[in-house]
Amino acid sequence: MRFRLSLLQGLALTCVVSATQGEEFPREAFNGVWLIAEETPALRTLDGEIPPLLPEAKALYEEHQRRRASGDTYFDRATWCAGVGLPRLLIANHPFEIMVDKRQIGFFFEWNRWVRLVDMSGTKLEPYYPTSLGTASGAWQDDGSLVIETSGLMRETIMDHAGLPHSDELVMTETLRLIDADTLEIQMRFDDPLTFSAPWETKVIYKRQHGARLEEDVCLDRIKQGLPPI
Amino acid sequence: MTDSRTMMGLRPWGRAVLATALLFAAAEVGAQGGGFGMSAAPPIPGYEPSTDPRDFSGLWRSRPAPGSFLPFIIAGELPFTEAAKSRAEYARRMAAQGTQLATPHVMCRPTGVNQAIGPIAPVYVLQNSEKIVFIVMDEIRDIRQVYFADEHPADLEPSYGGHSIARWDGNTLVVDTIGYNGRGVLNNEVVHSTAMHMTQRITKSADGLTLQIETTLEDPAIFTEPVTVKREWSWVNGQQPLEFDCEENPREDNFSGMIFAEEYLRPICIQYEGEGEELSRVVCEKP
Numbered sequence: 263m264r265f266r267l268s269l270l271q272g273l274a275l276t277c278v279v280s281a282t283q284g285e286e287f288p289r290e291a292f293n294g295v296w297l298i299a300e301e302t303p304a305l306r307t308l309d310g311e312i313p314p315l316l317p318e319a320k321a322l323y324e325e326h327q328r329r330r331a332s333g334d335t336y337f338d339r340a341t342w343c344a345g346v347g348l349p350r351l352l353i354a355n356h357p358f359e360i361m362v363d364k365r366q367i368g369f370f371f372e373w374n375r376w377v378r379l380v381d382m383s384g385t386k387l388e389p390y391y392p393t394s395l396g397t398a399s400g401a402w403q404d405d406g407s408l409v410i411e412t413s414g415l416m417r418e419t420i421m422d423h424a425g426l427p428h429s430d431e432l433v434m435t436e437t438l439r440l441i442d443a444d445t446l447e448i449q450m451r452f453d454d455p456l457t458f459s460a461p462w463e464t465k466v467i468y469k470r471q472h473g474a475r476l477e478e479d480v481c482l483d484r485i486k487q488g489l490p491p492i
Numbered sequence: 493m494t495d496s497r498t499m500m501g502l503r504p505w506g507r508a509v510l511a512t513a514l515l516f517a518a519a520e521v522g523a524q525g526g527g528f529g530m531s532a533a534p535p536i537p538g539y540e541p542s543t544d545p546r547d548f549s550g551l552w553r554s555r556p557a558p559g560s561f562l563p564f565i566i567a568g569e570l571p572f573t574e575a576a577k578s579r580a581e582y583a584r585r586m587a588a589q590g591t592q593l594a595t596p597h598v599m600c601r602p603t604g605v606n607q608a609i610g611p612i613a614p615v616y617v618l619q620n621s622e623k624i625v626f627i628v629m630d631e632i633r634d635i636r637q638v639y640f641a642d643e644h645p646a647d648l649e650p651s652y653g654g655h656s657i658a659r660w661d662g663n664t665l666v667v668d669t670i671g672y673n674g675r676g677v678l679n680n681e682v683v684h685s686t687a688m689h690m691t692q693r694i695t696k697s698a699d700g701l702t703l704q705i706e707t708t709l710e711d712p713a714i715f716t717e718p719v720t721v722k723r724e725w726s727w728v729n730g731q732q733p734l735e736f737d738c739e740e741n742p743r744e745d746n747f748s749g750m751i752f753a754e755e756y757l758r759p760i761c762i763q764y765e766g767e768g769e770e771l772s773r774v775v776c777e778k779p
Contacts, residue, residue, distance in 0.1 A: 342761035343739040363618040393735035478651035
């Protein structure tokens with residue numbers, strides 16, 4: 263039920279936006295390699311505010327920042343190349359590729375070769391167990407935008423480089439739309455009553471990387487050379 | 493919702509080691525019927541096979557190799573060079589003594605030709621007019637992008653998985669892969685070289701339920717002559733993608749007694765179990 267409501271919310275939102283933009287693209291126009299337009303080490307709300315953290319989560323967030331500042335990164339599983347999960351892979355300064363297929367939509371993240379498959383069967387999938395990328399179900403909207411709902415996101419990951427925490431209850435709803443042929447916008451809504459006092463949203467812009475192909479990135483080989491894990 | 497934290501009682505590194513142990517066991521024990529899988533994911537309804545002979549998209553699972561209960565083994569007497577034979581015998585001797593030889597596969601690296609021939613886990617295939625992508629998620633993560641093109645790029649960056657191009661020969665997809673970095677594995681005993689050249693001919697059955705895959709491997713560093721391997725992948729009616737994060741828990745006991753013939757495989761981050769109330773923790777050395 264929550265998925266249906268989310269899709270309706272997404273539909274309402276995209277109708278408003280498309281009415282102002284007036285341009286629609288075929289689904290295949292999402293195909294390609296994308297890179298975040300501006301580095302985003304810390305997620306902020308649409309108003310540019312720190313997300314509405316509950317007290318315990320706020321304390322944890324501040325502890326993460328203190329530890330990072332002191333050079334202690336062990337709260338961040340990227341340190342040993344474990345999966346950093348979502349939404350962090352979407353805001354990392356590493357390219358990803360979208361591939362639209364009839365049954366699924368693939369997100370191929372260059373960082374350590376992570377793959378996210380969004381099911382497009384129309385069935386809302388229940389998470390089998392919590393994972394870093396969660397369980398994602400998507401639906402195309404009449405205006406050509408794509409709404410994806412993801413749940414089952416494991417609490418061991420952080421949402422951004424700054425260390426924004428979340429619980430296993432996090433539900434992420436994304437609305438993807440093309441602003442123009444080379445600009446992708448993803449509006450993200452986060453609903454996690456164990457971490458945030460209210461749902462909140464953010465918006466991220468990506469630029470198409472013409473002619474780019476993803477490289478085979480092996481994080482363990484990279485850190486072995488003394489390079490940053492992410 | 494199952495909790496991955498206790499799934500199978502093993503964290504990913506442990507699963508990788510278990511999988512390798514099973515590989516050796518399979519090689520030793522030999523033929524048994526049936527399939528092999530690391531887990532059973534919930535089904536997704538509505539996934540029907542296409543009868544379009546050029547549409548490979550969907551979900552597939554490799555049948556066991558002839559003479560094995562695993563798909564992963566390249567079975568039979570292979571025309572190994574002396575160097576490859578020596579390496580394979582060494583790995584088997586170590587395994588027989590209970591010592592694990594660190595291989596790229598066990599150490600969470602992309603798996604090279606092995607995963608392209610007989611993956612243990614299901615393979616998701618996405619396809620459009622530009623490429624076909626073969627994806628393994630519920631084992632050592634592997635994404636193999638096969639581009640419809642006539643030639644490989646001139647400035648190829650060597651990689652574990654190599655670079656793949658494809659063309660149609662009638663309704664048979666002919667895939668050509670080169671550009672390996674010399675670290676991918678053939679079968680957990682033998683590492684193939686940068687000269688590895690893999691050619692695959694993939695044909696779909698008329699009912700849309702089987703992919704016949706004929707793979708020819710040429711690598712003068714490990715084979716005295718080209719080797720051809722045949723596999724069949726069966727259609728799977730939709731299955732929720734699972735996640736296998738090999739790097740997640742680099743537990744100390746996974747590496748104890750392991751032999752690191754290649755220094756790059758030695759881990760710099762190790763998870764130590766806590767005692768009493770102390771939590772386990774990961775510690776990384778400076779490289």
